[in-house]
Amino acid sequence: MEVFFRRMLNHKKLIVFIFLVFSILCIFFSRQVKVNYNINDYLPEDSPSTQAINVMEDEFEGGIPNARVMISNVTVAEALDYKEKLLDINGVSNVIWLNDSVNIRKPLIIQDSEIIESYYKDNNALYTVTIDEKNRVESVNSIRDLIGRDNAMTGSAVNDAVATEATVNEISRIVKIAIPLLFLILIITTTSWFEPVILLTTIGVAILLNSGSNLMFGTVSFITNGAGNILQLAISLDYSVFLLHRFEEFRKQGLSAEEAMLQALYKSIGSILSSGITTIIGFAALILMRFKIGPDLGLSLAKGIGFSILTVFTLLPVLVLLTYKVFEKTRHRPLLPEFNKFGILVRKIMIPMVIIFCIVVVPAYLAQTHNSFYYGSEHIFDKSTQLGKDTEKINDIFGKANTMVLMVPRGDTANEKNLSDDLKDITEVNNIISYVDNVGAEVPYEYLDENTLENFVSKKYSRMVLKVETQYEGEKAFKVVKEIRKTAEDYYPNEWYLAGESVSTYDLKDTITDDNIRVNLIAIIAIFLVLLLTFRSLAIPIILVLGIETAIWINLSISYFSNSILFYLAYLIVGSIQLGSTVDYAILMTNRYLEFRSGLVKQEAIQQTISSVTVSILTSGTALVIVGYLLAYITSHGVLQELGLLIGRGTLMSMAIVFFVLPGLLYLLDTFIERTTIGVKFFRKE
Template sequence: MKKVASFICKHKLFIVLCSLFALIPAVLGMQATKINYDILVYLPDDIETMKGQDILTEDFNMGSFSTVIVDGMKPKEILALEEEFKTIEGVEKAISVSDITGTTFPIQMLPENIAEKVSKGDSQLMLVTFHDSISSDETLAAVEQMRSITDKHCKIGGMSAMVLDTQQIADQEILIYIAAAVVLCLIVLMLSLDSWLAPLLLLGNIGLAILYNMGTNYFLGEISYITKAISAVLQLGVTTDFSIFLYHKYEKSKQLYATNNEAMSAAIQETTLSVAGSSFTTIAGFLTLCTMSLTLGADIGLVMAKGVIFGIFSVLVIFPAYLLLFDPLLQKTAHVKWLPSISRISDFTVKHYRKILLVFIILCVPALYGNANTEVYYNLNKSLPDDLSSSIANEELKETYHIVSPSIILVDDSLKPSEIEQLSKELNALDGIDMTLSSALFSEYGISESMLPQSIRSIYQNGDYQAILINSTYETATNELNAQIDEVNKIVKRYDAHGIVAGEGALMKDMVEIADHDFQVVNSISIAVILIIMIFVLKSFLLPIILVAVIEFAIMANMAISFYLGTTLPFIASIVIGTIQLGATIDYAILLTNNYLNLRKSGVEKKQAVGDALKESCDSIFVSALCFFAATCGVGFISKLDMIASICTLLSRGAIISMGTVMIILPALLIVFDKIVLKTTKGFKGGKQA
């Protein structure tokens, strides 16, 4: 490592120029990276509902559909609007009841249960189907063009409209997220560092690492909008402390070495050894998200793990070069640190460690209870503002037409009309289902197949399958709807063992089941992996258990606060928060523990060792936690997307809670378990220095 460090110092100008030239492919890669705004595509491909989506796309040319509410238009105008919609690239069909009644036949002449489902007052429903999937570029562009054509006459509901609104908000806000994170971190660094220029160099260095990370996302094919929105601020929050550590080591080394190059070489070597263990745990924490069945976890995990690697490379290679080149300006812009030291907390912690331990034990009860009872929601509509076009349309569909959770049942084409009719009747008899549309329904009311336009017939029958459209009045991702879908599946399987229930409701049911499983698995794996890594890093058996227990308590307390505040969280936040907070803040505990072990090895008594280790560590932990808080809290306040706002709010709060538990609870535990810790840690024998 010494040769590498010397090379970096000797060729600092070359490294700076390379870092700037590398921005060109990074920016190009970032612009070319496809962003996905549909969470449902991250469901496993082999589940039945996803196979149903493939059948709808390939056999029915219906990768997605939107329900359009047409206001104040006559049948002739509605038919003309249908034709205009059909000219839009990506639109397969545009169908309304006017295709059956024409311009002269009154809708009221249709059977009442059909008429009331397609028309209310001066408004009427239109079904628009799209060739491609819900979130494809072609489908989203088609929905956007439909909105521009219809102006105020129509409201477009459905998943694609919701995804389009999500895309537009996320694209508008992403730069604001980054700006807020940078400004708030800059304030923290200006107060905590001793130079006006150092924070700018530090943030500029991290900015390079973020751009490299975002540019290389191109090779992943695509990333989710959630990953895009939080990866930059998370990378900033997680890797800032590495840069601060190098800067402090460089400033101290300059007092010991004759030249700046020698001082920086020593700082690089010491920083490499110091951040190796903590960076491994952070990377491992992110990578455990890849074990989720919901592949959104892998999306976030890979990007963030890659971001930490780029951050470490940038800190150890690029940042030293910039510090050396701008060293004269660093000295000219020096100032006194304005952020007060909090090292006096060590005296309080050591003096009152028994009381702290008692309070910790008491607090475990509400933390466990609150964490276990925190409510989450799975309905994607709830993560969007109520004033969006899609939200307004979906709410009107629900209130006026009682269309809440439409689904499509796919059965074999060989089923007889009588069987389809009987199947439809059984489905319609279920509580919560108020509409069943099939070819048999029209026959029942004397509307023969030949009387229906081909555009309508092709919706119900195409290729090897027949389709039955059903509507549930239950909200998606609720226990009521999930139980209803189970009943629908049982009925369908009696008529066709290979029948499939497809659509948003069925997809969200799978999402609920998979997410619940992922929540249990990913947390267990992240704890196990980080424990194993820390056993090797700390060369101890008991210490990793204590450290993980402290951070897990912080995670439970963080989640419990949401429960006691009455906050319902989006499901993805509850899954990823534990793994990210554990991986990102365990570093605080490792830093304190390493200092404690070094002091104990040098023969310092346990209370004195814990107190001195805390004095040496607390300012670094404080600044690191403040930077993490600053990078994420702004996004939590700003974002209109609850999926993003909730994750960042939890992370910002989690950074402060983890800081508090490491500074107050961990020292108390180290004092209490000191003897056992020494017996189970390499380098000590019989509880004493080896």
């Protein structure tokens, strides 16, 4: 490797030119990447709800109703006029209102009051609207322009449209705040005013390469778009910091700049590569999720860390050597202490901390397995947002409701009528729009014009639109989904399809719950094997994985003890992110401990290790904490908020374990480590 690094440093300008060209290309490519904000689009192709949606798209013009629009202070005539205006909006494929269920030419007072009040109540008109996926942002904005801020709209299409616009602006704000804060951290933790510029430039190039190369996927999820770049920045910062700190150590020994860089590259490649590979594996484990947001985020982040490692070993050394005179001229005295006293403190308290660690491991693990979760998109925006207020306003007047679409083989209208009657016996089903309900089972298809018929019947299927009084998710909603599926199965075994927000969320719950154990177990095993090969030790992988996994359990158990309801998607992803990103700190500390232990007794080795790695770990850890909490408190998207909070809090937990518990474990298991590690011989006093 030393020969390779020497040859590389002989072509500094060429390397800078290559990265510059690819960075410019990737700026253009990144703007072509599309973003998907619909969680349900990432369900496996073989899930029942996905199959139902595919069948409906093939058979019928209109999709699943995905929005509720309420207009207040209108007469029936005015409400009908608004319905036509809604239908005229580009991207709105269908609008269902009172006149689709009852004959409004007859006096409403003599008709079914329950049906009427589900559409028109106290001069408020409630429309069930279907908005095409390709035009959601434009269509939702047009609906808002039509109805104004005083009226209300809600639903999954509105969620996606609001998320699309809000997240882009919020991520831009996060970057604008994060970059100056990270710059400040780097100024404090380095010894040159110019060093942060080089560090952030190197990572910025890696982020550009990753963002541009996402074009190979065509579309990325909102999580990848919203959190991917900023997480890459925070997670990969430590690789650059580790290398530069090693470079400074060799410079202090009197080596020339180029020789010091060569030695730094040679000496740090093992720890940086092992850290990088474990991080990549942590993210790559997400690829094995059946829920396709996992592969989407996992591939992008794993690729991003790969680019970060590439730039750290190629671009960063070149930039440092090309600008080293500027480094020298902008030197400042260290703004942080040597941390010798911190090393002494850790040595004094590490055994009590290990005892506390042993006490909390089991309760933390058990608590995090009993968290409560949101699975879908219903709770993404809270009541403080316009969407949250609109949802509450509609629910207060018309109650909670959602729409499901059931498709059964066409032709047997008598069977359809019996099915409809049984579905109405389900307490939460308060209205059904179908051929047999709105036209009549006894009326032949030939009696209807083509435009009217196609709303109910396709070439193969009859469609029933069920209005259900439940939220989109929760125990009650999922119970209704199971009851409807069972009823349909009784009449049309293996021939029916059920679609809708609640149905997709129910399948989503099953899919990502199954993913959890498999993904985490694979990540743990893979990282364990990498550590086993890297350290050639049996004890060290056990210690490091147990330490970081316990930090993850403590992080997630806090939500349980505080009675917080988590988004399962954030819960599922954060384990891989926290494990992959913070195990680096444990690897760094263990590597330095092994180095110091070869020439020092274990008490002194612990103290020297803490003193030497604290700045590096604080730099990277603080960056990740800042990014996590910025994501949590600036974005209005519930899943990204939750993910940011868990990442920020989890990083603090991991840093606490690494600083205060890991030294005690290394100290207590010193002999076990020596005996189970190939090629290690610890110093012993004569």
